[in-house]
Amino acid sequence: MLTGNREYNEIYEKYKNLVLKIAYTYSGNNYDAAEDIAQDTFLKLYIGFDELKNGNIYAWLYTTTRNAAFNHYKKYRREIPSEDEVLEREIRIQESVEEEYAEKSLEVKRFELHERIFRGLMEKNPRWHEAIVLTYYMNIPQAKVAEMMGIRVEVLHSMLHRARKWIAKTYGAEYEEMKQPD
The missing domain is CATH 1.10.10 (Arc Repressor Mutant, subunit A)
Incomplete structure (x- = not known):
């Protein structure tokens, strides 16, 4: 993600993987949801960056990401995935295992x-x-x-x-x- 704000870009590069990992963990190991949550978190950071840049960015990112992921998990954990979603997830896992092996x-x-x-x-x-x-x-x-x-x-x-x-x-x-x- 590149913006005209160099300071924001540095923060993004430094914490993008951490935010994705937090989102993945707290969303019930749902990678698609984790990507969406991470994107939303960084959008919120970008919008409120001027007010937040003098604060503890790490703590804000961690808390915001964790809360969004936990809310997502609570909302969707009772949902039963369709057969297509389960099959798609299994195929994605199989492909990643095959790619890693290759x-x-x-x-x-x-x-x-x-x-x-x-x-x-x-x-x-x-x-x-x-x-x-x-x-x-x-x-x-x-x-x-x-x-x-x-x-x-x-x-x-x-x-x-x-x-x-x-x-x-x-x-x-x-x-x-x-x-x-x-």
């Missing part, structure tokens, strides 16, 4: 590929490995890396270029395959 699986595959690349790079040329680690993993400036390795910067550039070229040739297809959607 994301974790891809993360593991990337980690394993990086491990293979670094092992292969070490076997191929330990100096390339050292140059890559110092330059890209440790983010040491190239002039300092060259000095540490006892070589000129131009030689380091050539070494890094050759190492990247070898990595692309050896592992490029595997990397591209990993980027393809299932």
Whole structure:
């Protein structure tokens, strides 16, 4: 949420996740309601910001969000959701679980590929490995890396270029395959 009021924007960025979490908790773990409650809370804050900005914003946000969420929960807890709502909620949960699993699986595959690349790079040329680690993993400036390795910067550039070229040739297809959607 961006407004012309920088101070309000900073407060929004700082507390948006907290307000959503409070709303979610007190609304009976209803994410849709929590989003609405959080939006209403920040709208109220925006409208009354001039009067509230010198007070305890955190306490005001917490209390306002909690009360709105609790009122929502009391109002709707006796409502029996329709079959469509239950099915939609189950589908949303299933999709989020599947997405999370796919994301974790891809993360593991990337980690394993990086491990293979670094092992292969070490076997191929330990100096390339050292140059890559110092330059890209440790983010040491190239002039300092060259000095540490006892070589000129131009030689380091050539070494890094050759190492990247070898990595692309050896592992490029595997990397591209990993980027393809299932």
